[in-house]
Amino acid sequence: MLTDVLARRRELILGGNADGFADLFAADAVIEMPFGGPPGAPTRLAGREAIRAYSRQVMAAPLRLEEYEVTTLHRAADPEVVIVEMRTSGVVTTTNRPFTAIAVQILRIRDGRIVHVRDFPDPRGLQGALGD
Structure with missing residues (x-):
């Protein structure tokens, strides 16, 4: 079941x-980025609706994702x-610059x-892809 959730998330x-992504989360879910994320990103999102709002914002960014694995x-x-x-890779659509981003995530998936x-x-x- 855990791998099914990860596959659906991908x-x-x-x-x-963004809405489908947010619906993968429990109503009281939490996302934490203890070391920070992109500039201006929150370090903590609490609740599905906060995750939904932030996901809509991120998915509206000028990025075309080509791989998410x-x-x-x-x-x-x-x-x-x-x-x-x-590993996520794609292109910044405003500059046509490619990017590859890596991360480690710890997920708790229940029911x-x-x-x-x-x-x-x-x-x-x-x-580098976003430039100055």
Whole structure:
């Protein structure tokens, strides 16, 4: 079931479906980016509707995602938890510059819904593509 949720998440992200993506989360889900994300991004989103609003904003950005993949999947001792190494690549549509972004995420998935994500993105992925 965990891998089904991850596969659906990939499909929705590549399709730019912010509402479908948000619907993968429990109503009281939390996303944390302890080391920060892109400039101006919140470090914590609490609740499905906050995740939905932020996802709509991110998916409206001038990025065309071409690949979104789990490069490595680690199972935790806790059956609800997976640790994924991610790679996302695409193009910044305003500059036509390619980018590759990597991250490590720790997800807790319960009853087919994502309840908690800790996201550790490498901030260098978009820096060169976005320019100054």
